[in-house]
Amino acid sequence: MRRPGALPPVRAWPWWAQVLLVAALARLASAVLLVLVARHQAATPWAGAAPSYPEYVGLFWDGSWYREIAELGYPEELPLGADGRARQNAWAFFPLFPTLVRPLLAVGLPWQVAAPALATLLGAAALLVVHRFVGEVVARSRWAAGPARRHLPLVTVAVVATHPAAPVLQAAYTESLALLLVAATLLALVRHRYGAVLLLVPLLGLTRAVALPMAFVVLVHGLDRVRRVRAGEPFPVRERALVALTGAVTLASGLLWPVVVGLATGEPDAYARTQAAWRGRDGVVPLLPWWDVARYLVAGAAPLLLLGVAIGLLALVAWPRLRRLGPVAWGWVAGYAAYLVVVLEPGTSLVRFSLLAFPAAAAAAGAALAPPGRLRRALGVAALLGLGLAGQALWVWSLWRLVPPSGWPP
Incomplete structure (x- = not known):
């Protein structure tokens, strides 16, 4: 029996409270690392030595660009x-993230407070939606009742929150907002709420x-719905039209954004030329940068390196635990990986x-929760989270920390 006034155990908390607790602990751990x-x-163009949190x-890395956009806007010409x-x-x-920060700047908050605070809140919201999405696909799949089915959504949240690059979820970057929108779009597709997807x-x-790559997910989702018609699942003409419109x-x-950039600058290829400026090329060339980077890294062994990368990606896409999450989850990972x-241009x-x-x-969390026995499952989850946190320490030290005059971008 619980003592009067004592808090209930965490496992008895509402799902959203458990997610927010995980998010808070993960962001606190990342903050300590940072x-x-x-x-x-060392001192950089963005701040002096030993900067504040x-x-x-x-202010560091892309945060300085987003600050410029929020405070000064975009250049009129390329x-x-x-x-x-x-x-x-x-x-x-x-433009969306710096646009969302502007109202906070208008009330007097400095960028280095407003932008990370907003990113942190958006990251917490994203993890709530990730939990809902994983719970939804598990409920719609043939997962047997058991620990994996019960705990997969929350463990997935913990794995995402401790990803090696998860500190970016509390920095002035777009990852928090993008993760929120991607997860919300996938959830809307699974629930057949095409109006929400259109928004x-x-x-x-x-x-x-x-x-x-989200267009590939819509295609996979549409084909899956057509396939299910044979099993007796309805796919009304109205919804077929909505899926086509959504695609x-x-x-x-x-x-959209490349078109906007072209119209704003009067240069139709302005966005592609801007991207090329970061690559040191005359233009954005598909696939070729992988060959160039592989040759730079391992010279004559470049074909073997690229073959290894290809095998790894194919293994990920063919992974039964990923496919078990359903066509929308699989379609996003496959389409996003192919798009990248x-x-x-491969890099850090x-x-x-x-x-x-x-x-x-989620697939990795499912693998950790699969073995019989509570201890083995706990050790598997702990290993995933430990690897993520160790990766964070390496990521922050090796990539976020800039050793002047230049460094590899995080």
Whole structure:
């Protein structure tokens, strides 16, 4: 019997309270790491040596670009160098997050307080939606009753919250907002709430360059619904039309920001040229950067490295535990991974980008919860979380900490 006035055990708390507790503990652990590493941070163009916590999470790396956008807006013309090529500029960064921060700046909060605070709140909201999504797909699948079915949503939240790049969820970056919108879009698709998807994907298109792979998810979802018709599940004409419309709007959302940049600057290819400025190339070339990076890293062994990467990605996509989460979860991981391979120049930012592939974390959590015996399951979950936190320490020290004059971006 519980003593009068005593708090109930955590397992008796409402699901949302458990999620927020996990989120708070994870962000506190990341904050401790950031504060400790900040003591060893040399002076940079963003702040002096040993910056404060708000400076460290609000002004460093891309946070400085988002601050410029929030306070000054975008340049009227595409900034060009003496050679006529686009210089690195604010048009590479999407507008929704700095737009959301502006009202906080208007009431007097400095950027380095307002932006990380908003990102932290959005990150907590994202984890709530991740929990709902995983719970929904488990309920709709053939998972047998047991610990995995009961605990998978919360363990997935813990794995995502302790991802090696999870400190970015409390920094002036777009990951928190993007994770929230991705998880909400996937949840809406699973629930067949296509009106919500139509509202969410344009916002996603103004947050990160990840709306295009979401179109693949819509395609996979539509094909799955057609397949289920044979099993007697209804797929009314109205919903078929909505799925088709959703796919079209999602594709358009993936092109929305490049079109806006082209119209604003008067240069139709301004966004692509801006992206090329970060790559040191004349343009964004699909797939070729993987070969170039592999040759830079291992020279003649580049084909073997790329083969290993390809096998790893195929193994992830074919992983039964991922497929067990349903077509929407599988479609997002597969489409997002393929999109990154095609458009990305591989580098250290891949760790951060992988944070959005959260259904893979659910599959890993499912593997940790699969063995019989409470102790084995607890050890498996502890190992996942321990690896994540160790990865965070390495990520913050090696990537977030800048050793002037230059460093690899987080």
